[in-house]
Amino acid sequence: MTLTADDDLLDYELLDETETERQAREDTEVRLDEISQANVDLIVDKTMVVVDELSGHPLYEYQKPFARRFVESLVIGDGATLTALFSRQSGKSETVANVIAAVMILFPVLSRIFPELMGKFREGVWVGAFAPVDDQADNLYARIVSRLTSDRAMELMTDPDIDDSVRAKGRTLTLRSGSLVRKQTCHPRAIIEGRTYHVILIDECQGADERVVNKSIGPMGASTNATMVFTGTPSYEKGVFYRTIQLNKRQATKRGSRQNHFEADWKAAAKANPHYGRFVKKELLRIGEDSDEFKLSYRLMWLLAQGMFTTAEVISSLGDKSMEIVKDWYRSPILVGIDPARKQDSTIATAVWVDWANPDEFGFYNHRILNWLDLSGMNWEEQYFRLVEWMSHYYVYKVGVDSGGVGDAVAQRLQVLMPGVEVVPLGSQRPDQSKRWKHLSQLLDRHRIAWPAHAKTRRLRTYRRFAQQMEDLQLVYTGPYMLAEAPNEADAHDDYPDSLAMACILASDDNQMPEIEVGNNPFFRR
The missing domain is CATH 3.40.50.300 (P-loop containing nucleotide triphosphate hydrolases)
Structure with missing residues (x-):
């Protein structure tokens, strides 16, 4: 397996446990x-x-x-x-x-x-x-x-x-x-x-x-x-x-x-047992592939009463299986979203490429995730310089940082360390968050966003955490505001989706696009 830029981070575990939980896990591990x-x-x-x-x-x-x-x-x-x-x-x-x-x-x-x-x-x-x-x-x-x-x-x-x-x-x-x-x-x-x-x-x-x-x-x-x-x-x-x-x-x-x-x-079972495959295909024609009965019995889709932000099916369909993690990119300006760590979370950074030259009729750009950075188990002084070093491999146009908690201090410090990049503090109030989540939801619905899902990429913990957190994400409506958050369950987090939403929102109100050189799509393996 080819090492990627963030493989060295795989030695860090999520610091998402209380001391009692950590001790219990260590005592029960075999x-x-x-x-x-x-x-x-x-x-x-x-x-x-x-x-x-x-x-x-x-x-x-x-x-x-x-x-x-x-x-x-x-x-x-x-x-x-x-x-x-x-x-x-x-x-x-x-x-x-x-x-x-x-x-x-x-x-x-x-x-x-x-x-x-x-x-x-x-x-x-x-x-x-x-x-x-x-x-x-x-x-x-x-x-x-x-x-x-x-x-x-x-x-x-x-x-x-x-x-x-x-x-x-x-x-x-x-x-x-x-x-x-x-x-x-x-x-x-x-x-x-x-x-x-x-x-x-x-x-x-x-x-x-x-x-x-x-x-x-x-x-x-x-x-x-x-x-x-x-x-x-x-x-x-x-x-x-x-x-x-x-x-x-x-x-x-x-x-x-x-x-x-x-x-x-049913597809996995049909591959092993052709008789099963023929029966299910007849059921597909009889009751319809998109019927509740077929989704529940054969496609393994949970039809939950509580709204989810997205589904495993959408996550799978938007993953580009020909694309690996992009460790360096200087051809066009990109956006980075950073969700700073709180007590039980990790600091997550997401690098997003934007097709600035080709917005659709509603002003939505195509987005592609290039890479993720997961900083777990690091103190903040180490994290600052790890973030700067990681972003030095990209032509960064803007960086969005959640201003809640320690976010203001993070934004100020990064602006000092990266004077040539615009660092944008993003509000953590409900109206600000609602705007970010609605924009990300529209990108997903319009298939205007994609991410690397090559076989090598799917083995990475960063990819697995991203996919799992996106699948876990729940919709919460508070008055006129649409929010998304992780369920209140063990090991559930929303750092990766938060980071992605912050990167994408930087393109939504960008009226002055940077001048870029347009070339062939570089993300498909030939």
Whole structure:
């Protein structure tokens, strides 16, 4: 991978935690030495072989990463909450059932071979299978029972090294080794406290009651540091499934984090299973690609009641997959927006190229993000000079700085350090912010803005944070003002969108355009 101008910043973590949260994160992180990692990889590989053997057919490619991470979480005991957002009938419950059947049979045996890693499974793997209503819980439970009572499972359990068998069925299936799976609901009126599990499964989680999941179900894994697995499809409302997905996505932008969220829309499933693809295409023609039913069931689009500033689909469509980060640009003047760090945020700078020579009939210019600068973990004296050094690689025309908080001091200091550049303090009052957000919204709606989305760029944390924060951004209407802000959730920020809005607003009222030399579009790779 080619290094970019901001790769050296990837060693900094976001300083967005309280001291208690930071300590809790450090205490729960799982770091393995080479020998332990080799053992974990071996166990995961062997378990995946059994998963395929029990089902009678290999998992599809889009199912394997989810299944492997599921097994890994149980082995290393990291107590992860995994989320799987798969299109309807694409095999999410089947994947879970196959993995559960395999670990219920294998892990009690492996606990004797790897006592330090897997000692907690010496009396079996205890699984709770939940869903919003009993019929939905029965669907997942029945799949697990089917796997464990199949001829393939019976043959495997008669192996002398395993020597296991099914002892009881009903609402609870138990193996002689002590492994069990119990069917329960997470309905608000259900009384379900009192059980203990190593694995907590919640199927059709988009319909689960958030209070029940957090208050009644979650504590069932406290004494075992249980792995929780949420599976489902999008819905019209936010809930515990949506919030956990967003949390997993945000945590994935941090260095060293394991992937805890997995998605597969109908196109991914169709690529692996042509029969599935033909059926969904018939549904596309029957009910329409833009119908709510198709969006929810197959395109994995959340149709939320609360307005969002933009959508993942728009973010993806405006990303230029032929364009990499532009580390130097002197051919035409650009704009830079800077959102200075507050207590729990990062200082973010966004460099934006503007096609000054070609406004549309309404005066909107084409914009392209050239680069982002993420300054986390730096004191302000270091940040000033890092900002100046970074901007020295561009022909900067104007710099917009949020004047709220420390913004005034930042603008004044930058004006001293960059006397040839106009530094514009931008107000942080509601009318000022509303003007910026409305302008950015219009640019998005008119497709007058784009950003680098080359494969190399999409690997960068700066890109991932930008895309995630844009997707998280919520609309808030206060009187006549339209504002946008991050949701009030862990690890949610709006620094990247703020920085972008400040850069773009500098072009909206610019009546005296700089003279430029017009050339070919330099952002497409030939």
